[in-house]
Amino acid sequence: MGEVDPAFIQSLEHQPKLDITEAEGIPLIDLSPLNSSDTGPEFSNLVAEIGNACKNWGFFQVINHGVPLKCREKIELAARKFFALSKEEKKKVGRDEVNPLGYYDTEHTKNVRDWKEVFDVTVMNPTIIPASHDPEDKELKELINQWPENLPELREACEEYAAEMEKLAYKILELIALSLGLPKTRLNGFFKDNTSYIRLNHYPPCPSPHLVLGVGRHKDAGALSILAQDEVGGLEVKRKTDGEWILVKPTPNAYIVNVGDIIQVWSNDKYESVEHRAMVNSEKERFSIPFFVHPAHYTWVGPLEELINEQNPAKYKAYNLGKFITTRKRSNYKKLDVENIQICHFRI
Ligand SMILES: O=C(O)CCC(=O)C(=O)O
Numbered sequence: 001m002g003e004v005d006p007a008f009i010q011s012l013e014h015q016p017k018l019d020i021t022e023a024e025g026i027p028l029i030d031l032s033p034l035n036s037s038d039t040g041p042e043f044s045n046l047v048a049e050i051g052n053a054c055k056n057w058g059f060f061q062v063i064n065h066g067v068p069l070k071c072r073e074k075i076e077l078a079a080r081k082f083f084a085l086s087k088e089e090k091k092k093v094g095r096d097e098v099n100p101l102g103y104y105d106t107e108h109t110k111n112v113r114d115w116k117e118v119f120d121v122t123v124m125n126p127t128i129i130p131a132s133h134d135p136e137d138k139e140l141k142e143l144i145n146q147w148p149e150n151l152p153e154l155r156e157a158c159e160e161y162a163a164e165m166e167k168l169a170y171k172i173l174e175l176i177a178l179s180l181g182l183p184k185t186r187l188n189g190f191f192k193d194n195t196s197y198i199r200l201n202h203y204p205p206c207p208s209p210h211l212v213l214g215v216g217r218h219k220d221a222g223a224l225s226i227l228a229q230d231e232v233g234g235l236e237v238k239r240k241t242d243g244e245w246i247l248v249k250p251t252p253n254a255y256i257v258n259v260g261d262i263i264q265v266w267s268n269d270k271y272e273s274v275e276h277r278a279m280v281n282s283e284k285e286r287f288s289i290p291f292f293v294h295p296a297h298y299t300w301v302g303p304l305e306e307l308i309n310e311q312n313p314a315k316y317k318a319y320n321l322g323k324f325i326t327t328r329k330r331s332n333y334k335k336l337d338v339e340n341i342q343i344c345h346f347r348i
């Protein structure tokens with residue numbers, strides 16, 4: 001990626017400001033109370049902190065999360081090695097219309113091309129999803145991960161990382177359930193046949209960082225996202241109070257967690273999925289690794305029964321997750337003229 005192709009250029013109102021002003025950041029939450037009893041005051045404070053962060057920001061960072069640093073370093077190193085391979089090698093594990101997993105560098109967010117290349121790996125192998133976006137078509141298909149022949153450590157690193165991310169995801173889902181006044185394990189069952197995946201993101205340096213974005217503004221479609229960003233930084237979160245873009249400063253060995261669209265719907269809008277984007281810069285390449293926590297494809301996503309009543313009626317009709325995701329994925333291969341499917345299309 002040298003010259004900036006017009007396909008990457010953001011419209012004026014969405015171009016990033018590179019002179020960032022210091023601002024209050026997203027909450028930093030210490031998860032160490034999880035190692036002691038869940039009846040003490042420290043534990044209830046933690047639940048309250050999680051609830052406030054979800055309500056006020058939709059984003060927070062966690063420390064003392066229990067994920068071994070070695071495991072993170074291993075996948076970060078493997079990701080660097082993978083993206084350093086030749087385009088030809090990477091394209092051997094490239095995704096296509098049949099298999100959406102693996103490598104690609106042509107993602108469009110909101111119809112503008114992202115300045116990045118990615119590698120997607122699902123946790124379950126195979127992962128089951130609908131064969132098409134057509135609601136009448138009941139056929140399913142199996143997604144199989146693709147692995148580069150000459151980099152065996154990538155597979156090992158991803159599989160170990162996925163296992164650690166799943167453990168962390170359950171801890172956070174349990175805290176979120178408690179913060180909504182639900183039983184601790186209320187959400188766990190949705191993830192038995194999960195469609196969760198790891199994405200390795202590589203943002204090469206860009207000659208015109210003020211015109212493009214590594215990832216354009218978007219909300220994550222899953223339940224939760226758990227992100228490891230490197231020391232370069234570039235993630236920006238849209239602050240709920242005033243709509244300003246706030247840079248999330250890298251904190252060593254912390255994970256950035258955000259509520260996705262599914263938790264917004266489950267919570268009937270109590271916790272909103274917040275827009276975010278990633279900037280690039282002219283000198284340094286940047287790597288990030290999101291883990292997208294997604295329920296089983298057959299899940300009907302609607303407001304949780306316990307959270308709705310006459311005073312607070314359901315704000316969404318339930319939608320089928322598999323069909324939602326396959327409809328959305330369609331637009332990632334090419335620039336479509338239609339607006340991407342969104343949870344607001346299911347609003348009552
Ligand atoms: O790289 C980042 O900081 C954000 C990535 C992201 O938001 C995504 O891949 O959905």
Ligand SMILES: [Fe+2]
Pocket residue numbers: 218219220225276
């Ligand atoms: Fe995202």
